[in-house]
Amino acid sequence: MRRRVLTVALLCVASLFVPSTASATHDRADAASGWLARQLVDGERFEAEFGGVKYPDQGLTVDAVFAFAAARSSDDHADRAVAWLARPEITAGYVGSGGEAYAGAHAKLLLAAEVAGKNPASFGGVDLPAGLRGLLTPSGRFSDRSAFGDFSNAFTQSLALLALDRTPAGAPASAVDFLVGTQCPDGGFPLTFGATPCASDVDSTAMVAQALRATGRNADAREGLTWLVGVQATGGGFGVGTPNANSTGLAAQALKSGGRFLAAAKARAFLRAVQVGCSGPVADRGAIAYDATGFDPLTATRATAQGVLGLAGVGLAALESGGRNTAPVLTCP
Numbered sequence: 001m002r003r004r005v006l007t008v009a010l011l012c013v014a015s016l017f018v019p020s021t022a023s024a025t026h027d028r029a030d031a032a033s034g035w036l037a038r039q040l041v042d043g044e045r046f047e048a049e050f051g052g053v054k055y056p057d058q059g060l061t062v063d064a065v066f067a068f069a070a071a072r073s074s075d076d077h078a079d080r081a082v083a084w085l086a087r088p089e090i091t092a093g094y095v096g097s098g099g100e101a102y103a104g105a106h107a108k109l110l111l112a113a114e115v116a117g118k119n120p121a122s123f124g125g126v127d128l129p130a131g132l133r134g135l136l137t138p139s140g141r142f143s144d145r146s147a148f149g150d151f152s153n154a155f156t157q158s159l160a161l162l163a164l165d166r167t168p169a170g171a172p173a174s175a176v177d178f179l180v181g182t183q184c185p186d187g188g189f190p191l192t193f194g195a196t197p198c199a200s201d202v203d204s205t206a207m208v209a210q211a212l213r214a215t216g217r218n219a220d221a222r223e224g225l226t227w228l229v230g231v232q233a234t235g236g237g238f239g240v241g242t243p244n245a246n247s248t249g250l251a252a253q254a255l256k257s258g259g260r261f262l263a264a265a266k267a268r269a270f271l272r273a274v275q276v277g278c279s280g281p282v283a284d285r286g287a288i289a290y291d292a293t294g295f296d297p298l299t300a301t302r303a304t305a306q307g308v309l310g311l312a313g314v315g316l317a318a319l320e321s322g323g324r325n326t327a328p329v330l331t332c333p
Helices: 002-015 028-039 058-071 075-085 088-095 103-115 128-133 154-164 173-180 202-214 218-230 245-257 261-273 297-312
Strands: 047-050 053-056
Touching (some): 028 058, 028 297, 053 088, 058 088, 058 103, 058 297, 075 088, 088 103, 103 154, 128 154, 154 173, 154 202, 202 218, 245 261, 261 297
């Protein structure tokens, strides 16, 4: 009788940590998606803090939308996040206004709108496809129009191709050619354009490979994937020096969608190894730590958002909303 009472008491305590909208899951991508959903401020957004002041973090919020779509769960949180992103002041604060226009923000938000099934030509009062095409330079590079300089890079170009490929007009051929032309001699792709010597980067190569596959440049994408396989660490992770979940998540996503299944499986094993499991605190279960040093709330949110992409293995070109509404919780004995 005493054991039964104790068991009931423990179950009641555990239930205090599980939201009523949650469902139990053994799936690691689901569990990571659920943890990420529960970190959203007011269930709709992420914020960044500088000097004690909090600012809207549209970029990380979009990352969460992608993660929810990849895991096919926490869809109600994705809906609220997209609604927040579509507020005119939030959209303008991200893509630029008053003469400022940022190519990477246009591309990332355009892809998020498409994934969510929204009209990108009227998102937050902005025509995102037209705005992005307006930042295409004669060289084929998408560049910022800003008094602060041009911070466009391989992520900008890749997201632009992935987003515009979903539009009726498709991605501009000059933009695809430009991205192909940035390839390093070893087959990988750099983050910064025009740097000498050309230095291949894991995150950039993962993004570029997905963009080139989406736009039909499969041979060039394969070379990038081959480079990724060649720099994978013994434990399956990716990263400069110490493997980390952010780089590994992007690489695993690119490898799985590109048909490199063994390398993708090794990368997913690394992600599961740094994910908080049943031995961790209840509130942290499902979160993905940045690296093998363990859970750190300062880095876990972004690591989880990108790590989900690798655990789910769904490429950016294939992301669609419409999954389950529940924010799953990892099932433990």
